[in-house]
Amino acid sequence: MSKSGPSPRSAYYDFQTLQTRWEDNDAYGHMNNIVHYSLIDTAVTNWQRDRGFFDVDDVKFMVVQSGCTYFAEARYPDTVHAGLRVSKIGRTSWTYEIGLFRNEENAAFAEGFFVQVQVDDDTGRPSPIKDTFRRHLERILVSP
Amino acid sequence: MSKSGPSPRSAYYDFQTLQTRWEDNDAYGHMNNIVHYSLIDTAVTNWQRDRGFFDVDDVKFMVVQSGCTYFAEARYPDTVHAGLRVSKIGRTSWTYEIGLFRNEENAAFAEGFFVQVQVDDDTGRPSPIKDTFRRHLERILVSP
Amino acid sequence: MSKSGPSPRSAYYDFQTLQTRWEDNDAYGHMNNIVHYSLIDTAVTNWQRDRGFFDVDDVKFMVVQSGCTYFAEARYPDTVHAGLRVSKIGRTSWTYEIGLFRNEENAAFAEGFFVQVQVDDDTGRPSPIKDTFRRHLERILVSP
Amino acid sequence: MSKSGPSPRSAYYDFQTLQTRWEDNDAYGHMNNIVHYSLIDTAVTNWQRDRGFFDVDDVKFMVVQSGCTYFAEARYPDTVHAGLRVSKIGRTSWTYEIGLFRNEENAAFAEGFFVQVQVDDDTGRPSPIKDTFRRHLERILVSP
Numbered sequence: 360m361s362k363s364g365p366s367p368r369s370a371y372y373d374f375q376t377l378q379t380r381w382e383d384n385d386a387y388g389h390m391n392n393i394v395h396y397s398l399i400d401t402a403v404t405n406w407q408r409d410r411g412f413f414d415v416d417d418v419k420f421m422v423v424q425s426g427c428t429y430f431a432e433a434r435y436p437d438t439v440h441a442g443l444r445v446s447k448i449g450r451t452s453w454t455y456e457i458g459l460f461r462n463e464e465n466a467a468f469a470e471g472f473f474v475q476v477q478v479d480d481d482t483g484r485p486s487p488i489k490d491t492f493r494r495h496l497e498r499i500l501v502s503p
Numbered sequence: 504m505s506k507s508g509p510s511p512r513s514a515y516y517d518f519q520t521l522q523t524r525w526e527d528n529d530a531y532g533h534m535n536n537i538v539h540y541s542l543i544d545t546a547v548t549n550w551q552r553d554r555g556f557f558d559v560d561d562v563k564f565m566v567v568q569s570g571c572t573y574f575a576e577a578r579y580p581d582t583v584h585a586g587l588r589v590s591k592i593g594r595t596s597w598t599y600e601i602g603l604f605r606n607e608e609n610a611a612f613a614e615g616f617f618v619q620v621q622v623d624d625d626t627g628r629p630s631p632i633k634d635t636f637r638r639h640l641e642r643i644l645v646s647p
Numbered sequence: 648m649s650k651s652g653p654s655p656r657s658a659y660y661d662f663q664t665l666q667t668r669w670e671d672n673d674a675y676g677h678m679n680n681i682v683h684y685s686l687i688d689t690a691v692t693n694w695q696r697d698r699g700f701f702d703v704d705d706v707k708f709m710v711v712q713s714g715c716t717y718f719a720e721a722r723y724p725d726t727v728h729a730g731l732r733v734s735k736i737g738r739t740s741w742t743y744e745i746g747l748f749r750n751e752e753n754a755a756f757a758e759g760f761f762v763q764v765q766v767d768d769d770t771g772r773p774s775p776i777k778d779t780f781r782r783h784l785e786r787i788l789v790s791p
Numbered sequence: 792m793s794k795s796g797p798s799p800r801s802a803y804y805d806f807q808t809l810q811t812r813w814e815d816n817d818a819y820g821h822m823n824n825i826v827h828y829s830l831i832d833t834a835v836t837n838w839q840r841d842r843g844f845f846d847v848d849d850v851k852f853m854v855v856q857s858g859c860t861y862f863a864e865a866r867y868p869d870t871v872h873a874g875l876r877v878s879k880i881g882r883t884s885w886t887y888e889i890g891l892f893r894n895e896e897n898a899a900f901a902e903g904f905f906v907q908v909q910v911d912d913d914t915g916r917p918s919p920i921k922d923t924f925r926r927h928l929e930r931i932l933v934s935p
Contacts, residue, residue, distance in 0.1 A: 378666045381692040382537055382685055384530040391526050392854040393832060396825045397670055401723075404669040408724060422824040426858030435689075436696060522810045525836040526829055536710040537688060540681045541814055545867075548813040552868060566680040570714030579833075580840060670825055672818040679814050 365430040365467040371442025371458045372499045375402050379435040389432040396425060399457045399471045402441035410495045418486060420475045423452065427471035433461045445500045451485035452476040453496050509574040509611040515586025515602045516643045519546050523579040533576040540569060543601045543615045546585035554639045562630060564619045567596065571615035577605045589644045595629035596620040597640050653718040653755040659730025659746045660787045663690050667723040677720040684713060687745045687759045690729035698783045706774060708763045711740065715759035721749045733788045739773035740764040741784055797862040797899040803874025803890045804931045807834050811867040821864040828857060831889045831903045834873035842927045850918060852907045855884065859903035865893045877932045883917035884908040885928055 368374070377398050385391035407413065412420070433439065440460040447454040454474045458467040479486040488496070512518070521542050529535035551557065556564070577583065584604040591598040598618045602611040623630040632640070656662070665686050673679035695701065700708070721727065728748040735742040742762045746755040767774040776784070800806070809830050817823035839845065844852070865871065872892040879886040886906045890899040911918040920928070 378689075380685055380689040382529055382535050382688060385526055386528040386530070386532045387851070388530045391832075392857060393526055393825060393828045396828055397668055400670060400823075400825060401668040405724065419819070422861055424858070424860045425824060426856070428856045429854055436693065522833075524829055524833040526832060531707070535688075536713060537681060537684045540684055541812055544679075544681060544814060545810075545812040549868065563675070566717055568714070568716045569680060570712070572712045573710055580837065670817055670823050673814055674816040674818070674820045676818045681814055 366458055366470060367465050367467075368440070368442060368458070368460055371444050371456075373406060373443045375405055375441045375443075377402065377439045377441055379433070379437050379439060381435050384435045389434045390437075392427070392429065395427050395429070395459060395469050395471060398439055398441060398459060399425070399427070399473055402443060402457055403455055403473055403475075406443055410492075412492060412495075415489070417480050418477050418489070419480060421478050422473060423476050424474040425472065427469055429469050430466070431461075431468040433459070433468045437461045443499055445496045446472070448488070448493065448496050448500060450487055453488065456501075510602055510614060511609050511611075512584070512586060512602070512604055515588050515600075517550060517587045519549055519585045519587075521546065521583045521585055523577070523581050523583060525579050528579045533578045534581075536571070536573065539571050539573070539603060539613050539615060542583055542585060542603060543569070543571070543617055546587060546601055547599055547617055547619075550587055554636075556636060556639075559633070561624050562621050562633070563624060565622050566617060567620050568618040569616065571613055573613050574610070575605075575612040577603070577612045581605045587643055589640045590616070592632070592637065592640050592644060594631055597632065600645075654746055654758060655753050655755075656728070656730060656746070656748060659732050659744075661694060661731045663693055663729045663731075665690065665727045665729055667721070667725050667727060669723050672723050677722045678725075680715070680717065683715050683717070683747060683757050683759060686727055686729060686747060687713070687715070687761055690731060690745055691743055691761055691763075694731055698780075700780060700783075703777070705768050706765050706777070707768060709766050710761060711764050712762040713760065715757055717757050718754070719749075719756040721747070721756045725749045731787055733784045734760070736776070736781065736784050736788060738775055741776065744789075798890055798902060799897050799899075800872070800874060800890070800892055803876050803888075805838060805875045807837055807873045807875075809834065809871045809873055811865070811869050811871060813867050816867045821866045822869075824859070824861065827859050827861070827891060827901050827903060830871055830873060830891060831857070831859070831905055834875060834889055835887055835905055835907075838875055842924075844924060844927075847921070849912050850909050850921070851912060853910050854905060855908050856906040857904065859901055861901050862898070863893075863900040865891070865900045869893045875931055877928045878904070880920070880925065880928050880932060882919055885920065888933075 383390050383394045442458040444456050446456045456472045459469045461468050476485050477488050527534050527538045586602040588600050590600050600616045603613045605612050620629050671678050671682045730746040732744050734744045744760045747757040749756050764773050765776050815822050815826045874890040876888050878888045888904045891901045893900050908917050909920050
């Protein structure tokens with residue numbers, strides 16, 4: 360959260376193309392600051408779903424922290440390209456970083472993060488990240 | 504849905520006071536047409552919750568039709584007063600009508616309806632309206 | 648609004664593919680009834696934008712009535728195909744009908760309508776539909 | 792963003808009471824992580840509006856960064872009490888911190904921040920915070 364400027368697309372992996380909706384624009388005529396989180400939330404969920412994170416019955420994922428830095432405006436009807444990467448993997452939680460790019464632009468208009476914890480459905484407590492999940496997360500882990 | 508003009512508050516019962524949010528305003532600077540449905544949905548759910556509609560485990564309520572006529576603009580930070588009435592009670596479904604009023608105005612800025620059906624949780628099929636629900640619905644039924 | 652069952656895709660023209668978002672699902676685990684209006688609103692706006700409805704400075708479009716009939720559930724991560732048609736063209740207003748289709752299904756899970764009026768920016772009053780707009784609307788007008 | 796646990800109400804000033812809506816609950820049956828930002832956005836805007844921040848024509852306020860830490864779940868129909876404080880005032884930007892409290896609970900279920908910059912309408916560039924705004928911000932500035 361101490362970045363001085365937006366990252367290029369090359370800083371992210373596993374891009375998704377997301378649509379904007381007319382109602383995403385607020386009274387200033389640009390995408391309301393809340394919508395960025397909706398796009399981030401959907402990008403992360405899409406990514407996890409494609410990799411089987413929801414094919415298990417015994418754990419779920421809770422967001423424990425999120426954040427976003429806004430570099431420039433976006434607005435409906437822009438197409439948003441969301442790039443993902445993982446910046447940290449702990450024992451029971453991990454951190455996604457997401458870059459949001461407008462249309463064909465190479466500099467992110469916003470960059471956010473999203474910390475999730477794996478929670479055991481029975482106990483409601485954090486549980487060690489499943490090996491299969493960890494392997495997927497490591498594939499987009501930023502080299503330290 | 505063939506009304507020629509807005510109803511006054513006296514046409515509705517059981518008023519609720521609902522807040523608007525900054526993001527409710529769209530690029531035209533007024534409440535987006537979708538938000539009216541969010542207010543209607545919440546007004547109906549509040550009313551049902553207060554009367555025990557959700558204290559049962561064996562049925563749920565599905566929306567099968569909804570609609571709204573827009574007479575005038577509203578916008579954040581308006582306070583919205585939502586009045587309810589029931590226009591029809593069938594065997595398994597019923598129709599709410601909702602008037603939305605801005606601040607101290609007496610003419611509705613929008614009027615909508617919301618048809619719900621009671622669905623049996625086991626069969627997933629419509630089931631006869633429970634007597635206790637029917638009694639609550641009849642209390643705000645418009646005289647024919 | 649008196650339909651007995653869902654229409655097939657062949658009843659609509661000019662299809663668009665719309666994405667769902669994770670937050671579209673409500674506590675029942677399906678697309679909240681409000682989201683249908685967001686998809687309809689965006690489908691109509693996309694269609695109009697592609698045809699130059701927003702390239703003029705002297706008029707805007709206001710929604711005066713909308714409605715939706717819900718035939719079946721949809722949910723994130725479904726892809727929604729929205730078909731449009733025009734059912735009525737008046738002097739200053741017109742009516743879109745929109746069919747929403749899940750993934751590869753041929754029967755609409757919901758069908759809605761959306762009445763718009765062309766409003767003169769100076770007077771704030773309804774104004775006669777511009778000829779260029781009328782020609783586009785007529786192209787998807789349902790034969791009586 | 793490095794907090795180890797939730798703050799009590801006494802850590803915040805200028806509380807507002809905010810309503811939840813039925814659609815705020817997501818498929819997990821709790822308030823979606825995005826909704827917290829909607830509540831924060833509205834709480835800040837309410838506070839600013841009451842203090843004349845929008846009575847001027849020559850500047851607007853842009854969000855440049857936001858974030859939220861989630862300590863516990865909240866859900867419709869909870870009432871949310873939002874407390875505000877200012878943690879930093881710069882030359883052209885400042886930081887709000889917002890604590891969100893459920894019903895009568897004394898520990899925040901979420902705490903967020905919201906960095907705004909004052910932008911000159913003509914130049915589109917950051918401009919020095921107006922004295923009247925600065926005085927309001929200082930009133931809820933956390934002592935260092």
